[in-house]
Amino acid sequence: MVSTLLLRGGIVLDTEPEPRVTEHADVLIADGRIAAVGTGLEAAEVVDVTGRIVLPGFVDTHRHTWQAALGGTTADVDLPEYLNRILGGYAPRYDPSDVFIGNLTGALDALGSGTTTLLDWSQLNTTAEHTEAAIQGLHESGIRAVFGYPGRVSATENSRLSFAYAALGPEIAGTYEAVREWHEARELGLPITVHMGGNGQDSAARGLAVLEQHGLLGPETTYIHPNYFTDDALRRIAATGGTASIAPISETGLSIGYPATGRLLRAGIPTSLSTDTVTSGPGDMFSVMRSAYLFERACGGTDFTTRDVLRLATVDGARVLGLAEVTGSLRPGKQADLLVLSTDRLGLAAHPDPIASVVLSAGPADVEMVLVGGAILKRNGQLLHHDSTALRAKLRESARRTVL
Numbered sequence: 001m002v003s004t005l006l007l008r009g010g011i012v013l014d015t016e017p018e019p020r021v022t023e024h025a026d027v028l029i030a031d032g033r034i035a036a037v038g039t040g041l042e043a044a045e046v047v048d049v050t051g052r053i054v055l056p057g058f059v060d061t062h063r064h065t066w067q068a069a070l071g072g073t074t075a076d077v078d079l080p081e082y083l084n085r086i087l088g089g090y091a092p093r094y095d096p097s098d099v100f101i102g103n104l105t106g107a108l109d110a111l112g113s114g115t116t117t118l119l120d121w122s123q124l125n126t127t128a129e130h131t132e133a134a135i136q137g138l139h140e141s142g143i144r145a146v147f148g149y150p151g152r153v154s155a156t157e158n159s160r161l162s163f164a165y166a167a168l169g170p171e172i173a174g175t176y177e178a179v180r181e182w183h184e185a186r187e188l189g190l191p192i193t194v195h196m197g198g199n200g201q202d203s204a205a206r207g208l209a210v211l212e213q214h215g216l217l218g219p220e221t222t223y224i225h226p227n228y229f230t231d232d233a234l235r236r237i238a239a240t241g242g243t244a245s246i247a248p249i250s251e252t253g254l255s256i257g258y259p260a261t262g263r264l265l266r267a268g269i270p271t272s273l274s275t276d277t278v279t280s281g282p283g284d285m286f287s288v289m290r291s292a293y294l295f296e297r298a299c300g301g302t303d304f305t306t307r308d309v310l311r312l313a314t315v316d317g318a319r320v321l322g323l324a325e326v327t328g329s330l331r332p333g334k335q336a337d338l339l340v341l342s343t344d345r346l347g348l349a350a351h352p353d354p355i356a357s358v359v360l361s362a363g364p365a366d367v368e369m370v371l372v373g374g375a376i377l378k379r380n381g382q383l384l385h386h387d388s389t390a391l392r393a394k395l396r397e398s399a400r401r402t403v404l
């Protein structure tokens with residue numbers, strides 16, 4: 001028997017082919033997938049969402065999820081000091097149980113804020129147990145995740161989990177190691193996620209030249225922090241089908257560089273948004289959307305709209321992760337990954353343009369309900385299936401042990 005769930009009478013925002021609003025619409029979910037969006041639909045279970053905003057879950061294409069206990073520890077510093085503190089200072093103190101609680105609570109924080117898919121850019125693979133703990137944390141959260149890891153990893157069966165190759169890349173690891181990484185990723189058939197272009201213009205040019213000289217540019221690569229690639233370099237990346245992840249808050253907060261949002265879009269590069277780290281910013285995609293929007297508008301990008309930024313945070317993110325057929329919009333056949341926003345708060349109570357309100361005014365506290373693959377993971381503003389009190393205690397204990 002097909003199990004069906006109906007979200008009845010919401011203000012439905014879809015993102016494909018272009019962001020649009022349908023008032024008083026029903027979303028029908030059958031066996032975890034979007035079956036239809038329309039009116040007068042019926043189902044075995046009905047949830048009345050009249051007056052609330054229903055939209056696809058956010059896709060965060062780059063998050064170091066394990067850092068959940070380290071919130072705010074790199075405020076007021078730059079990128080070299082971030083690396084020094086996080087990877088040099090705190091990371092070595094992490095045992096597998098810290099990685100587990102970091103990834104579980106980080107993923108739950110994302111879920112509770114409306115992120116239904118994230119790429120977990122794993123940096124803490126000291127031992128095989130650390131890696132297993134990271135995957136287990138994602139698994140138990142219920143989020144849809146791409147685990148970015150430098151190699152192949154085996155994991156428990158989980159239809160919501162897939163893998164990417166987290167490469168250090170030529171700017172950090174040098175030519176020889178980068179060539180090895182790309183060849184290994186291609187042998188494994190994995191997409192590549194790499195931090196490139198965020199270490200100044202010379203480094204960006206040298207790094208890209210290494211990939212070009214070895215014939216390694218391709219559609220499987222996502223460039224994180226591509227701030228310093230020239231427009232010409234971006235055109236060359238676009239020609240090979242490469243994609244991008246912008247983290248507007250860490251890029252500005254850590255003085256990495258100005259987010260390249262408009263230049264990426266003009267170059268025709270599939271572009272997405274990411275939270276990166278909670279050590280220098282918030283972990284929710286509302287803040288990220290708002291920041292991306294405002295930074296782009298601030299430097300004269302007046303044709304960059306709230307609709308554009310909603311696309312980047314949903315359907316374009318799914319495309320960048322290779323999940324365009326899986327998530328990111330309410331197209332029938334896709335997984336039912338979506339959120340319902342309360343409009344009770346006075347700042348959201350009137351919403352003549354619901355897309356503008358979501359991008360400019362909404363926040364994690366407005367997220368009333370979250371579904372991943374049709375499963376309700378948050379309801380009435382509360383995460384289900386987890387003991388929040390116990391998780392808070394464990395996270396604080398981990399912070400006490402690791403942040404000295």
Ligand SMILES: [Zn+2]
Binds near residue numbers: 062121195276
């Ligand atoms: Zn990063």
